[in-house]
Amino acid sequence: MKRGFEVVSKYATEEIELPVRATKNAAGYDFCAAKDFVLPSIWRRDLLKILWALRKQKEFTQSELTEAQAVLRPYLVPTGIKAYMQPDEFLMLANRSSNPLKHGLILPNGVGIVDADYYNNANNEGEIFFQLVNFGLTNKVIKKGERLGQGIFLPYLLADAEKAPLQERTGGFGSSGR
Template sequence: MARGFEIVSDYADQQLHLPYRTTKQAAGYDFEAATDFTLPSIWKLNFVKVLWQIRHQQTSQPAELDAAAAALKPWLVPTGIKAYMNPDEYLLIANRSSNPLKRNLILPNGIGVIDADYYNNAKNEGAIYVQLINMGIRDVHIKKGERIAQGIFTKYLTADNEATVTTTRSGGFGSTNR
């Protein structure tokens, strides 16, 4: 099968760029945002109020805790891209080194793992999103076409004598829960 990238059908007429390497020896393929997107600062939301209450050993109301938790929930930035690869490979999604330093953007899960069977799955066609949190004090405006992450194709190994796996993918982001 080999490996590569395609544009998902929802973005077919949006003039997106397939991920690309910017230097001859770059391991990562740069992914761009498929749309303009604003990532709100976590500090603008009810997060600070709850931190103050915790620090001062005050009780927070359930609604305040829920609002603070929502402030820390990552935003899914669409790329409009899907990736195909061999069955013994995955696509590692990593943050760009400039994101935390210059824009205060982090991947809350450290990396993303796109499995080979995510490609063309029935729920979302295998569309890749980048999870980001804005740790800065200002909102960050991402323009369509700005580089937001990088993807690295990687082979993986399996354990000797592992049980036969029969579960099939039904979507993304936790879709293979048992």
């Protein structure tokens, strides 16, 4: 097995489709939502009030700062899919070109990177999630099976002075950060 996709055990009894390429020359594999998901609009809370206060250079309380951060935070939309690949490869997650224009959805980090050692990790079995922010005026209901984004397998190179890896992966989403 060189590279590919599997359904995580949590969704084993669900009808989850493995990612596929839409055309024979497509680089990306389309990922779909594993279940219905409501992606709240950033405009659903007091974002305008927060922006107005920023414009006026008002000092914020800690609770106001927490509220401002919560309004703009991304949501993790589950795919029910995990990916296996070679140790010198990664899966790059990218937005669909129609998401921002038609649906107001963006990946706040631009792209997502799924490392080879994310597969079958103990925390979440390596399930892939798409981080999305909804800039649309209303909440977006993502239906099970609706396309979220795409994944592209890529090789990577190491620097000449690369030392031995510091640690083995011990967790799931975001666990390799420092």
